[in-house]
Amino acid sequence: MSINDLFGKDLGFVNIGAPNFMEDLALQGQRVTQLVWQPPTMAPALLEALDALAANEEVRAANEEAASRIMAAQTRLVGLAPAREVVPGMTENTILHAGPPIAWEDMCGTMQGAVVGALLYEGRAADERQARELAASGEIEFSPCHEHGAVGPMAGIVSPSMPVHIVENQTHGTMAYCTVNEGLGKVLRFGAFDESVIERLTWIEREFAPAMDKAVRALGGIDTKTIIAQAVQMGDECHNRNKAATSLLFKEVAPALLECGVPLDTAKRVMRFISANEHYFLNLSMPSCKCALDAASGIPNSTVLTAMSRNGVEFGIRVSGLGEQWFTGPANLVDGLLFPGFSPEDANPDLGDSAITETMGIGGFAMGASPAIVQFVGGSVADAMRYTESMREITVAENAGFSLPPMNFRGTATGVDLVKVLESGVLPVINTGIAHKVPGIGQVGAGIVNPPVECFERALEAFAGTRAS
Structure with missing residues (x-):
C-alpha cells in the first residue's frame, strides 16, 4: 500500500529545512515545494x-x-536658488552630505573627495591639502541632507553657493531641495574635484540655475508628480533610468527658456546641458519623493x-x-x-x-x-x-x-x-x-x-x- 492509497488522494509536500528531503521526494515523483525558511534570530x-x-x-x-x-502629495518644482537662501539651517560653514550623520574622519573616500571639491568651489581652500585641513579642523559643520529637508545623490554634498531645485508638496506644504545633476564622468557626487568639476559647478551657479529658475517661474512651476507617473508608464523607474522623465521635463521647459527673456545663447547652453544628461530628472524625483514622505x-x-x-x-x-x-x-x-x-x-x-x-x-x-x-x-x-x-x-x-x-x-x-x-x-x-x-x-x-x-x-x-x- 502506497502513502497515496492510505490517504485516498494524491499528496503534495512542503519541505522546510534541509533540501535533501525535497530532492528525495522529487526522485520518487512526488509533488514537493521547498520552503526557504530560517528560525527568527531576534531576542x-x-x-x-x-x-x-x-x-x-x-x-x-x-x-x-x-x-x-504619501499618496496624496502633489509635488511641484517651483524654482531654483542658492542653498544658503532656501535650505533650512544652512550657514556659510555648513556642508550637507548623504546618509545618516558621519564625521569627516569616518567618511569614505568618495565623500571626502566631494567635500574637498565643495571647499575648492566655495573658495574656502586653494588646493586639496588646504581643503582637507579645513574639513578636519572642526570649523565646518557636517550634517545629513535629510535633516535639512534636502537629498543628494551618491556623496550628496551641498554647500552654501550650490543652486538647488525647490520642490513643494502642495497638499501638505512640505518643501524639499536637491542640487542640479552634473551628468556623468568626472563629477562632484562621485568625489571628483579637478578643474573641470569646479568650472561646471560655477557655470551651473552663475548661468544655468538663474536661467532655469526664470523659465520655471514663468511656467508657474512644473508638476513633477505627473512627470513621474507618465515616465513610469514609459519605462522609467526614476532612480537609475530617467530617460523618459528627463525628456518630459525638457518638453515643458524648453519653450519657456526661449520665451522668458533669457538670452538666446544662454538658453541654448541650458537646453544642451539638459538634453545631454539623461539623469537630470533624478535630482527632481528625489526631492519630490522627499517632500511627499516628510508629510508622513x-x-x-x-x-x-x-x-x-x-x-x-x-x-x-x-x-x-x-x-x-x-x-x-x-x-x-x-x-x-x-x-x-x-x-x-x-x-x-x-x-x-x-x-x-x-x-x-x-x-x-x-x-x-x-x-x-x-x-x-x-x-x-x-x-x-x-x-x-x-x-x-x-x-x-x-x-x-x-x-x-x-x-x-x-x-x-x-x-x-x-x-x-x-x-x-x-x-x-x-x-x-x-x-x-x-x-x-x-x-x-x-x-x-x-x-x-x-x-x-x-x-x-x-x-x-x-x-x-
Whole structure:
C-alpha cells in the first residue's frame, strides 16, 4: 500500500529545512515545494514586541494614514536658488552630505573627495591639502541632507553657493531641495574635484540655475508628480533610468527658456546641458519623493518608513512614529554589473540619498515596469518583475497614481512597513549605482542592494521602548 492509497488522494509536500528531503521526494515523483525558511534570530522580547505591533489596531490605522499622506502629495518644482537662501539651517560653514550623520574622519573616500571639491568651489581652500585641513579642523559643520529637508545623490554634498531645485508638496506644504545633476564622468557626487568639476559647478551657479529658475517661474512651476507617473508608464523607474522623465521635463521647459527673456545663447547652453544628461530628472524625483514622505513623518504609532539613506559607511532608516531618529547598520556592497576594467575590490559600499525613491515606491520597487533597467543593474526581466511583486509583501498600500502597465496597471507598492519587513524577512530592494572607493574615478557599475536588517531591528527596539514607557 502506497502513502497515496492510505490517504485516498494524491499528496503534495512542503519541505522546510534541509533540501535533501525535497530532492528525495522529487526522485520518487512526488509533488514537493521547498520552503526557504530560517528560525527568527531576534531576542524573545523583540519577537513579542513585533507580534504586539502586528496585532495593534492603532498601528494599522496610523500606517494607513501615513500611506494616505504619501499618496496624496502633489509635488511641484517651483524654482531654483542658492542653498544658503532656501535650505533650512544652512550657514556659510555648513556642508550637507548623504546618509545618516558621519564625521569627516569616518567618511569614505568618495565623500571626502566631494567635500574637498565643495571647499575648492566655495573658495574656502586653494588646493586639496588646504581643503582637507579645513574639513578636519572642526570649523565646518557636517550634517545629513535629510535633516535639512534636502537629498543628494551618491556623496550628496551641498554647500552654501550650490543652486538647488525647490520642490513643494502642495497638499501638505512640505518643501524639499536637491542640487542640479552634473551628468556623468568626472563629477562632484562621485568625489571628483579637478578643474573641470569646479568650472561646471560655477557655470551651473552663475548661468544655468538663474536661467532655469526664470523659465520655471514663468511656467508657474512644473508638476513633477505627473512627470513621474507618465515616465513610469514609459519605462522609467526614476532612480537609475530617467530617460523618459528627463525628456518630459525638457518638453515643458524648453519653450519657456526661449520665451522668458533669457538670452538666446544662454538658453541654448541650458537646453544642451539638459538634453545631454539623461539623469537630470533624478535630482527632481528625489526631492519630490522627499517632500511627499516628510508629510508622513511624526504620526504616532506608525511603523512606516519615511527615509532610507546611506553615507558609504552606514545605512540609515527613519520611521514615521519615531520622528527624526536614525537607525543604522553597516552599508552593504552592491551586487550588480561592473564596467569593463573594474573588479568588486574597487567598489565602495552603498552610498547616497537616492533610496528615497524606493522609500516612496518607485526605483527598485517599480523595476517591473522598467525592463530596460536590467541591462544596467543585472538580472532578467523576470527578476525585475519578481522584485516589484515581492515589495507588496512589506508595504501598506498600492499607489494608483504610479501604475505599472506590465503589472496589469497595478499601483506601486507604497508605505514600507517596519513590522512587515521583520515578519516576512523580505528586505526592501534598491537599484543603485556603484561608486569607486577612490575619489574622482566615478561610477564603476550598478546593481541591486538591500538594507542591513540591523536597521529594522534597532527601530523595533526603539518602538518597543516608546510603547512600554
